Amino acid sequence: MKDIKYLLAYTIPVSCLIALELKGLFSFLTVVYAFGLIPLLELVFSSSESSYSEEDKSSRLKNVLFDLMLYLNLPILFGILVYGLIVLTTQDLARYEWVGLVFSIGIVVGTNGINVAHELGHRQTKAEQFLAKLLLLPSLYMHFFIEHNLGHHRNIGTPEDPATARKDQSVYHFWFTSIIGQVRSAYHIQKRLLEKNGKGFWSLDNELLFFFCVETGYLALLYVLLGVQGLIFGVFIALIAVLLLETINYIEHYGLVRKKVNDRYERVTPAHSWNSNHVIGRMVLYELTRHSDHHHRASKKYQILESIESSPQLPFGYTTCMVLSLITPLWFRMMNSRITLVS
Numbered sequence: 001m002k003d004i005k006y007l008l009a010y011t012i013p014v015s016c017l018i019a020l021e022l023k024g025l026f027s028f029l030t031v032v033y034a035f036g037l038i039p040l041l042e043l044v045f046s047s048s049e050s051s052y053s054e055e056d057k058s059s060r061l062k063n064v065l066f067d068l069m070l071y072l073n074l075p076i077l078f079g080i081l082v083y084g085l086i087v088l089t090t091q092d093l094a095r096y097e098w099v100g101l102v103f104s105i106g107i108v109v110g111t112n113g114i115n116v117a118h119e120l121g122h123r124q125t126k127a128e129q130f131l132a133k134l135l136l137l138p139s140l141y142m143h144f145f146i147e148h149n150l151g152h153h154r155n156i157g158t159p160e161d162p163a164t165a166r167k168d169q170s171v172y173h174f175w176f177t178s179i180i181g182q183v184r185s186a187y188h189i190q191k192r193l194l195e196k197n198g199k200g201f202w203s204l205d206n207e208l209l210f211f212f213c214v215e216t217g218y219l220a221l222l223y224v225l226l227g228v229q230g231l232i233f234g235v236f237i238a239l240i241a242v243l244l245l246e247t248i249n250y251i252e253h254y255g256l257v258r259k260k261v262n263d264r265y266e267r268v269t270p271a272h273s274w275n276s277n278h279v280i281g282r283m284v285l286y287e288l289t290r291h292s293d294h295h296h297r298a299s300k301k302y303q304i305l306e307s308i309e310s311s312p313q314l315p316f317g318y319t320t321c322m323v324l325s326l327i328t329p330l331w332f333r334m335m336n337s338r339i340t341l342v343s
Contacts, residue, residue, distance in 0.1 A: 003060075003303070006069050008283040012111050013076050019104045020080075020087050027100025030107050035323050042278040042317040051306045066303040070286070073116045074131060080108050081138050081237070088233045089226045102233060106240025109138045114245045115285055121145050122298050133211070137218055138234075139241040142211035143186035151185045153298050157258035157272040158265055167255035167339055168332060171325045174250045175243060244322075251314065251321045252291050255339040270296050270311040271342060277307050278317030289318050312342040 012034060019029040052060065060066065084105040088098060117135035120128045121144075129145075136142045148163075155161035162181020165174045190208040191201060199205050222234040256272050258265045270292035276282075281289045287302040292311030294300065314321050315334060325331045 003063070003065065005283050006066070006286065006303075008280065009069070009073075009112065009286060010076065012284065013080050013108050016080055016084070016104045016108045019101060020084055023087075023091075023093065023097050023101070025100075027097045027104065029100075030104035031100070034107055034111075035319050038280055038284065039317060039320040039323065041280045042320060045279050052304055057304045060303045061301060063303075066301065070116055070120060071131065073112045074134060077108065077113050077116075077135060077138065080105060084237075085222070085226055085230055085233055089230045098233075102236050103240055106237045107244060109237055109241035110244030111285065114139050114141065114144070114241055115288055117145070118148065118288070119286055119302050121149060123301075124299070137214065138238060139245070140215050140218075140235075140238040141242055141245070142215060143183060143208055144245075145211075146189055146208060147182045147186040149298075150189050151182070153268075153295065156253060156268055156295060157256055161253075163249045164253040164257075165250045165255065167336065169254075170328045171247055171250045171331070172328075175246050178246050178249060179242065247322045247325060248288070248318065251318065251325055254325075254335055256312065256342070268295055270308040273311065274314045275307065275311040276314045276317055276321075281317040281319060285318060312338065 012030060015030045015033040019027050022029075084101060087093075088101055093101070113135045117132040119132075120135070121132035123129060123132075133142055133145055136144055152161055152163045155164075157164055162178045162185055165171075165178075169177075186208055190206060194201060194203055194206060197205065202209070219231060219234065223231040226233075252274055253272065254274065256274070258268065258272055260266075273291040273295045275292040276289040278289065287305040288294070290305040290307060292308045293305045296308065315338070316324070324334065
């Protein structure tokens with residue numbers, strides 16, 4: 001029964017549904033909940049550095065409930081997206097309500113879309129990888145499936161990785177370098193894969209090209225069904241989700257680098273990712289915050305990710321750190337001394 005705590009991940013879409021129903025100032029409810037209430041709750045509840053016995057791991061891996069909780073995000077995500085776009089395009093709303101609802105829906109697309117896609121994208125089954133790609137569609141970030149698995153996990157902590165923030169790089173500058181860099185990286189990865197198999201870029205095996213076509217089709221569908229307004233809202237919802245992802249990327253690896261030894265980078269270790277054991281964030285984000293263990297072995301399912309004692313620790317939970325990263329001088333002051341300690 002204690003494992004139903006991961007149902008907390010659904011509180012994000014529930015808050016968005018309430019925002020869509022009540023509107024007015026409640027339009028910002030998901031924003032306030034994710035970046036106001038959750039950080040406060042993480043100050044109240046102690047962090048947990050729990051680990052699992054081999055018997056516990058085996059039992060948790062066999063428990064289908066953990067997978068079902070992930071799969072359920074697909075109908076939840078698209079249900080909220082469709083309902084939200086209908087509300088935005090058919091109801092008489094004030095401009096501040098538009099802003100609040102776009103942010104609220106965008107946060108759902110980022111947490112219950114991209115974040116769950118990240119987990120499923122590391123799975124070995126084609127069905128789960130397909131679900132991952134579907135969950136990335138509303139954020140228009142399907143290339144993440146290629147770049148993250150074949151680029152980021154290989155290049156983490158090096159200048160070759162656009163998703164690793166450099167020391168003294170602001171989150172605002174990182175948004176641009178990471179977004180552009182990941183698109184470029186995905187293109188080069190796909191190109192190498194095709195060339196390795198003797199295929200040209202315009203091959204039917206070009207998954208990146210397929211992603212582009214699917215995303216274009218999605219935007220065209222929004223335009224046909226909901227007009228220009230629906231298309232604009234769809235794009236802004238995707239932008240909010242992507243900026244949420246990239247802010248998480250920023251805090252996960254900020255300032256951590258892999259040293260070069262004999263012209264080769266040292267192997268990836270738990271020391272190359274910031275970890276957080278704050279319990280609320282762990283549940284809401286399906287253990288994404290135990291990022292050091294994730295990079296230590298990317299194939300580990302979220303329910304058996306553990307706290308690694310040697311990994312560098314964030315001073316607060318993910319949502320709190322995301323807010324603090326927006327205040328650049330404060331973030332540098334808080335984190336740069338920590339980088340020195342773990343270097």
